[in-house]
Amino acid sequence: MSRCIQGVRRAIQPYTRYHVSVFVLTFLSYAFFHATRKTFSNVKTTMAAEWTASPRNGSASECRSPSDAWTTGNESVAECRTPFSMWNKRHLFLSLDEAEEFMGDLDACFMFAYAVGLFVNGFIADRNDLRLVLSIGMALTSVSVFVFGCVFEWTHTYSKPGYIAVWLLNGFLQSTGWPSVVAVMGNWFGKGSRGLVMGVWSACASVGNIIGALLVATVLDFGYEYAFLMTSCVLMGGAILNFVGLVPSPIDVGLPMPHDEGDGAALAGSVGSGVQQPLLDSADDEEYNHPPLSGPGTEPVIYSVQDTRPKAIHFLTALLLPGVIPFSLCYAFLKLVNYSFFFWLPFYLHSAYGLPETAADTLSIWYDIGGIVGGTVAGFVSDRLQMRTIVVMPMLLAAVPLLFVYGMMGIAGTLFKNGLLLFFLGGLIGGVANLISAAISADLGRQKALKGNSEALSTVTGIIDGTGSLGAAVGQVAVPNIQVRYGWRNVFYLFMVSVFMTALCIARIFLVEIRQLLRRRRWLCGSGNVEVLRDLGPDQEEE
Secondary structure (H helix, E strand, C coil): CHHHHHHHHHHHCCCCHHHHHHHHHHHHHHHHHHHHHHHHHHCHHHHHHHHECCCCCHHHHHCCCHHHHHHCCCHHHHCCCCHHHHHHCCCCECCHHHHHHHHHHHHHHHHHHHHHHHHHHHHHHCCCCHHHHHHHHHHHHHHHHHHHHHHHHHCCCCCHHHHHHHHHHHHHHHCCHHHHHHHHHHHHCCHHHHHHHHHHHCCHHHHHHHHHHHHHHHHHHHCHHHHHHHHHHHHHHHHHHHHHHCCCCHHHHCCCCCCCCCCCHHHHHHHHCCCCCCCCCHHHCCCCCCCCCCCCCCCCCCCCCCCCCCCECCHHHHHCCCCHHHHHHHHHHHHHHHHHHHHHHHHHHHHHHCCCHHHHHHHHHHHHHHHHHHHHHHHHHHHHHCCCHHHHHHHHHHHHHHHHHHHHCCCCCCHHHHHHHHHHHHHHHHHHHHHHHHHHHHHHHCCHHHCCCCECHHHHHHHHHHHHHHHHHHHHHHHHHHHHHHCHHHHHHHHHHHHHHHHHHCHHHHHHHHHHHHHHHHHHHHHCCCHHHHHCCHHHHHC
């Protein structure tokens, strides 16, 4: 316990008020992004009912058929003044199943646009002011969400092409967020505690889901459009805060950059050279590795504000960096599962267990709470072990049987059991997703292969998260179609296969890390010095 406390103290010691403000602003920024996404998933039941014709009395039988009442121009049908004909004048679907499939198509459109945007905006963010990219992206996203949820409903504009176009735009605009905030965090926080710091920080997505769910539950009884209004206003407020207060890099305020040489080598080296460079080494005990600003016998050190940005690398160069491709592929499978829970969990709880929509929204929060705990613990442990996949792999393998238990065995019938299983699923699946998308992406974006002279964080983050979003887009097409035709049980088969494929994609890196860990332990047993573990470099291990 004391060793863990010492590790935490060591992690937070070198930080300033700028680090705190950057952590809080970027955390809230992406939380607000996720709150707007969660709004749509949490109001699907209400929106589906609003978009679907619902005759309420026997006079509907005066119309010859639902299809005639909706599609024909026959005068006798046109004069039929039943609730059915009046509803269908401004509604989209004849059945809830049709509405559900269209919502799956909207989710897929969002994820495809989001994936494309991540590749593009990650490239742009490395070449422009991160504060402006993030603030403008948040403001424009707020407007698109307001149009989708509020303007269309208030003007009774029910148009499939209109909904698709605005949601595609929303997906592209939302993609400005993740590459920008990860790059800002990578600029301020060095490798010495990145797993712990980014593990805690990556809870921003789960916190955003919780914020979105709570806001929706608060105002849903007044109409789903007010849920979109609440979250879009919150996001616009976050854009203003970032514009006036975010400092993208230490050099912008005259502070040195964190010392990151060799960062990511524990992941990249295992793919490229077969020799692992630990995430921590003795050369980096001081996070910033610079002389004291003042003191006896020393001259004050003055850091000037740098006006020029380091040269950004090309997209293909970033893609071919060691470790980027395997983690991109594994994240595609994992994000399919994680975002299927994100988009469809409240709907599943409502349809499978008959829970009211507000109760389903509240229960789904336990998945996000599990993701917060799982990401934080995994980040801390991976920092102490100086390895990432050796922590990730057991979590993935444990998630497969737990998915079987939750989806197949029918033991989640009570709220307590359901919430408990969701908590552990969130910890295993959401926790790993948080670690890959934040800490591992930052490791790979500032690794030794870059030689410290190139900007790659946003581009690498965009590649990994963009590939993951393509997988999530496929999932959003597959889930509603499989559910309608074959039932929820087969949806969970899809989830189990996807999690197994996630583990398979990084199996080679995991095996290399296992061999490296065994080699280190043999060296330690021979030396009899356990405390030296944290300060070993690869050259020392080989001696």
